[in-house]
Structures are given as C-alpha cells and as structure tokens.
Amino acid sequence: MPAASTRPGEGDPAGPRDRHAILTATLDALGEHGYQRMTVEGVATRAGVHKATLYRWWASKGSLVGWALGAGLPTGPVPDTGNTRDDLVAWLRGTIDNYTSTPAESALPALLSDLASEPGTLEGFRRSFLDARRSHCAATVTRGIARGDIPADVDVGLLMDVLAGTVFYRQLVSGEPLDEGIAERLVDLVLAGTVPRLP
Amino acid sequence: MPAASTRPGEGDPAGPRDRHAILTATLDALGEHGYQRMTVEGVATRAGVHKATLYRWWASKGSLVGWALGAGLPTGPVPDTGNTRDDLVAWLRGTIDNYTSTPAESALPALLSDLASEPGTLEGFRRSFLDARRSHCAATVTRGIARGDIPADVDVGLLMDVLAGTVFYRQLVSGEPLDEGIAERLVDLVLAGTVPRLP
C-alpha cells in the first residue's frame, strides 16, 4: 500500500532498525484512534522513534499504515481438513476476523480511498496482503474441484468476492450484524446454491 | 450522513438559498478530486457561496458530502416488469452505477471511515439513501415471493448484501472488473443457486 515511492525499505529488506516496533505501534494506534485520528508523531513516540525516521522509510502516513496492515493481518494458510465446506468456512471466518478486529476495521476503508487517489498504491496493498490471502482460498477451491465438490469451471475470483464482499459490505455499509451462522450460510450459497433463509 | 447535528437544513426543509448549487458543486468536486483532496473552500467557491454558509447548514465536510451523495444518488424505483429475475438485475445494475459513477466511487469509502468514527453519523447516510434503495429491492423480492419465484422465508437482507456487497468489494478492494454479465450471474446465484462459472 505504499505510495508510488522509492523509499528503500517500504518493502522487505533492511528497513529501519525498529521496524517491528514501528509496525506494531502503527497497528495499535490504528486500533485505538482510527486512521484519521491517529497521528504519525504518536506512532513515532509509541515506537520509541523519531517521526523523521518514519518518513525516511515510508512515503506518507497512508503508506505506513498500508504496510503495517499488510504485515499485520494474517493471510492464512487455511488447513486442509479434507472437507471443502469446512475449509472455506474456516477461510471466511479468517476474513471476517480481519475485517472486524480493531485495527483493520477502522483503517481499511480510509486507506482504500486515501491511497486510491495515487495510482499504483492500492496495488501495493493488494500484493502485500490480498494476493496471499486469496491464493490460499484458491488452493482450497482447487482441492474442492479435485474432490468433485465444485465444478471445474467455477469462477474462483467471483466466488471469493461474494464471500469476502458480503462480509465487508455488512461491516462497513449496511451495518447488519455478522452473526454466528453467516460464514456457513454464505459458503453453502456459493457451494450448493442454497438460497439464504432467515435463521 | 449528517453528524448527529442540530443544523436546521441538513435534512430537507428550507436550507440555504443555493442548496442545489451547493450539492452539485460538492458532487463535482468529489468526482474531480476525491474526498480527501477536495476542499470545503473549493466547493464554496464553485457554488458561488461563502464557506461559512456551508457550515451554517452542515456540520462538517463529511456531513456535507454525505447529504450530497444522499441527494445525488438515485435510489430507484425499480420497474415491475413481472419478471423477478429481470427486476433484480435492473436493481443491481442501478447499484453498480451508483458505486462506479465518478462521485460515489471516490467518496464512499472515505466517508464510511470518516463518519464511522463518530457514532450515529453513518446512520444518517443509511437513512437518507440506503433505506430507500433497499426498500425498493425488498419490494421486488416480495413480489417474487408472491409469484413463487423465491422462498417465503428468504433472508432478504443477506440477499441484498450478497448482491451489493460483491459489487462494492470488486470495485474498491479486489479491483476485479465489473464486466457485463456480472449482474445476471449474481442474481442467478442468489435466486436459483447457480454456482458462478467462468464466463
């Protein structure tokens, strides 16, 4: 999620001495105050580092938060239990966690808008987080196809968007609760075509 | 999308003299610069009005944008063609338009984060736009139930979240294209349980 930047250490190698402390402090601040209210100076102080150090390694506030999220959100992997439905449910539960646990909850939407304005930055977040996350799901689906649980020509991308998108939208837009059975019901929809009924 | 505010004219009645010009200018600015980069002063100038006037009637930048969107996005209604599938597809196409046409595209995510931080503000946007939009869909679904096209105990809320959420997520997060057939394929998924195949 970096700005289109030449900062040397936004990606992986080297980076600042206290890289871990910084990213942790960033996620903490994010969880406490949300994206708009958190301050770069606050993150620096919390990490025991000077603000200038942050700007030496990340191009902007958005960039810093982007990489912190990419480094902080778990991407998987999803266990292979042999049961396609269970695996997908597990994956979706992970997604729900990612979008509802404090740091991401407040940060993701702001980031998407903030960084979408400069071309190429959103790509960074996608590469550093989404791609890994989605490839794990795709692997599960592939296993499901092998087992005959899923048609071979399924549109995996759309399937994932249905699962993750519904959850994302509930969380951020419609505000409907993400209750207990939601993961199962969505997986059943995309897997077996079970029209969702009222619980 | 108003702040929990006592501003007299955020809702409908009265309001500033140039209410229409202001809301239009807001949407224009939104479309051109995005939420973060647009400025209240810029909107005021564009509307031929002084900044103070905006703050007399809306509590904040977010509030202004929220109401502009609420007033600017079409909510429906959806025609009753007698064919449930066609009606839902038409509704979903409207949703896609709302989320991909320039103003909303750049504004929605920022807004959701910006306003979600102060409790109760997101409610305003939901009331002024989402509720109307969703009630139109619900009406279509009800007609579908009457026709026997949809089970009576369908979870309408979840159904709408699947439709709108998938589209929203593609647009903002995964970045996958919203190609031609997407509306039909999603409607077929929630209506007939047709697992989405590659086109």
Next chain:
Amino acid sequence: MPAASTRPGEGDPAGPRDRHAILTATLDALGEHGYQRMTVEGVATRAGVHKATLYRWWASKGSLVGWALGAGLPTGPVPDTGNTRDDLVAWLRGTIDNYTSTPAESALPALLSDLASEPGTLEGFRRSFLDARRSHCAATVTRGIARGDIPADVDVGLLMDVLAGTVFYRQLVSGEPLDEGIAERLVDLVLAGTVPRLP
C-alpha cells in the same frame, strides 16, 4: 526586509489584527535569543497569536524579523541645533544605539546574509529603514553646506558610510569598544579632516 513576497500586509496597510504585539514580540525574541535561536512559534506564543497567522502575513522568519526591525528601529529625525557638528554627532549616536541595542545587535548580520540570498529582499529593509535614516543625515549635511561648514560637493553617501560603517564594523567584526568619544572623533574626521588620535 521582506521576502520577494506578495503577502498583503508585510508593508503597511491592514496587516494582522495584532500587528503591534507581533512585531514587539519579534523584537523581544530577537533580543533574548538572537536570530538563529529564536523561533517563529515562540514569537507567536509570546504575541498571543497562532503561528499560522504569522505566515499569513509574512513570507518567512527572515521577512518577519526584517519588518519588525524596520518598524522597531527609530529612524530619526535629527534635531536642527544650528550646529552641524553637534547634529551629526547626534545622528551618529542614534546609529550606534541602533546597532548596539539588543534586538538589532543579534539580528542584523544574520538578516543581511539570510535575505541577501534572495534577490530584492535586502532592498525591502533598505527602503523601510535605511532610506529614512539616511535621508535625515543628508538633510543635516545639506544644512551644513548652506552654513558653509561642509564643501558643496561632498560625497554624502560616502560620508555616511564612513560614519555608520566604522561603527558597524567595530560592533560586529573587529570587536573594538564603542567608547564615549567615538562619535565626536568620527564626525571630526569627516568634517574637519582631523586624523583620529589615541584618546
């Protein structure tokens, strides 16, 4: 001494509400800490004003200090006692005061270098202070010519540079004391050609 600037109120008219308090605070800070060590924020606080206000009206720290000096240093006028020598001594004593009283002492040299880097800024200081100061001296000299105390074709500019420059140089460069009789001895030099003797 302003930057080549379009700030509306650097010169005279209007200006910020607390113009006087600001200029006074600037001179105070200058006297206490010197040019390099004083801070714009400190001036703002002292003046009971916000830093942004200063930058709304002056282009930079140097510009602010320049105008403060221009406004703070007395330029004259010099009384006409009827005695050319006495008048010139009085004028030179004023100059000594200007260059040795606390604010200017620490500020002038820094300013000269700081602002000389951007063409035209030094001009501002000259116009807002030096010109007035020098015209008073020139008037005295003119009266002296009328009285026959000074040759009509005297090089007034050079005469003033000898007087002020010697004082300035002692203060800033050579560090020799500006003792009691110095004004008289310099005036006698340029007026009567009396080679300076040890006191």
Next chain:
Amino acid sequence: MPAASTRPGEGDPAGPRDRHAILTATLDALGEHGYQRMTVEGVATRAGVHKATLYRWWASKGSLVGWALGAGLPTGPVPDTGNTRDDLVAWLRGTIDNYTSTPAESALPALLSDLASEPGTLEGFRRSFLDARRSHCAATVTRGIARGDIPADVDVGLLMDVLAGTVFYRQLVSGEPLDEGIAERLVDLVLAGTVPRLP
C-alpha cells in the same frame, strides 16, 4: 572561527587526510550557495569525504567555514614601497577583495551572527585571520610614522576600522558601489583629512 573546542585539528597540525580538499570544497560551496544554503553533507561529498570526518575535526558548520575562510583569505603581507599612501591603498584593496570575492561575500555576515551567539567563537576567526591582516596594516602605519607621514599618536585601530568598516558596510548594508577610486579616497581621508568629494 572554531567553537571553543578541543578538536585536535582545527588549528594547524595534522588534521584530516584531505584537509586541503575539504577547505577548498567548503569555500566552493560557500561561493555557490551562501552560508545558509550550503550543507555540510554537500561539502563532504564534494571533498570526497564522509560527513563524520568533518565533525571529527571541526566542531560545527560555522567552525568549519570559519577555518576555511581563515585559511582561504589572503592576509597579506603588504609590500613596503616606501610610500605610505600607496601601501595603505594596496592594503585596503586587499581588504576590498576579501570582502567582495565570492566566498567571503556570502559567508561573513552569516558567520558573524551565527558564531557570535556562542561566546568565544568569533575570537577564533579574529585570531586566525583578522589579527594577521591588521598587524600588516599596523606595520605599514608604523613605517608611515617613522617617515613622518602620520602623527605618532594616531589611533591605528580606529584608522583601520574606518578603512575596512566603510568598505564592509557598503558591501553588506548600504549597497553603494565599491567603485574604482574608493580606496584612494578613504586613505586620503584618514591620512590627510581630505573630506571625500563626489568623484
């Protein structure tokens, strides 16, 4: 111009390996950008040396520049032509060169203020440059006294301040041109009491 410092090599002996390259680079940078705008890092790069090396040998930017000037400005000696007036004119011409040739022109005033803030530093510059320079002038004056050209009780210090100060002041403050005959006219003033006429 050093800080009251214990740096081993600020004065003469030993010093860094590339002492000459460093001092030259310092003067170059000074001439190009002026004191404020030049950077220590830039000097280091230009000298093919690391910044830390500079700080091992000089206490500060000001100190470095001070010594570079002390080493870079010629102090004399002034030839003894047997003619007091000619000798003094030659000396003053050297002074004019020192204050108008590029490096010193931009550096001196800034330095004086920058270093005057820490007590004792200006002393360094005086010792490393001014004293030598002034002793050459004093020698010339002494010879002039021996020849009977100058009264024995002349105030040599003041005489030098008049000569150098006027030039310094023209260059930095009043901005009047340092035209051709200026050296002669000033020398004639202090030597013969010739009131300066318009050329």
Next chain:
DNA sequence: ATTTAAACGAGACGGTACGTCGCGTCTTTGT
C-alpha cells in the same frame, strides 16, 4: 415605508497535523 430578523459575504483566526530539512551523533565495519 419602515423595522427586524434571518441569511449571507468577507476574511482573519485558532488549531491539528503533515511532510521536510539539515545539523550533529552514533554504531558498525573495514583498513
């Protein structure tokens, strides 16, 4: 017609945070 109140234009201001710059220090690694 005149009064009066609401709305508006104008624009300075306080405030928060951002991102930048350059000095001077320090640690690590050679040589």
Next chain:
DNA sequence: ACAAAGACGCGACGTACCGTCTCGTTTAAAT
C-alpha cells in the same frame, strides 16, 4: 587511530485545510 557508510535524534520550518468567529450588508417578511 582514522575513515566510510549510513541510520538516527532532534528541533524547527513552512504548509494545508478544517471549522469558528466577528462584522457589516443584503434580503425579505412583518408591521
């Protein structure tokens, strides 16, 4: 011992934009 490399602390600078405030003026309804 000295030097290269380069991250870092630190203090300040100058900028942007938000939202508030005061004051004078227009507009329009009410008397």
